[in-house]
Amino acid sequence: MEEMTEKQLAIALIENYMNLMRIKNAADKDTEISIQLCTAKAKLKALGISTDNLTIE
Numbered sequence: 649m650e651e652m653t654e655k656q657l658a659i660a661l662i663e664n665y666m667n668l669m670r671i672k673n674a675a676d677k678d679t680e681i682s683i684q685l686c687t688a689k690a691k692l693k694a695l696g697i698s699t700d701n702l703t704i705e
Contacts, residue, residue, distance in 0.1 A: 667684050
C-alpha cells in the first residue's frame with residue numbers, strides 16, 4: 649500500500665473538513681449525510697474496499 653504524501657494528506661483533510669461543513673450548514677442534514685455516505689461508499693468501492701463490515705450500530 650502506498651503512503652500518502654503530505655500534500656495528499658492535506659487535500660484529504662480539507663475534503664473531510666468541507667464535507668463536515670456542508671453537513672453542518674445543510675438545510676436538510678439527513679439528506680446531506682445520505683449524500684456524503686453514498687459518495688464515500690462509491691470512493692471506497694472504486695478502491696476495492698468493501699463497506700459491508702464498516703457499519704456502526
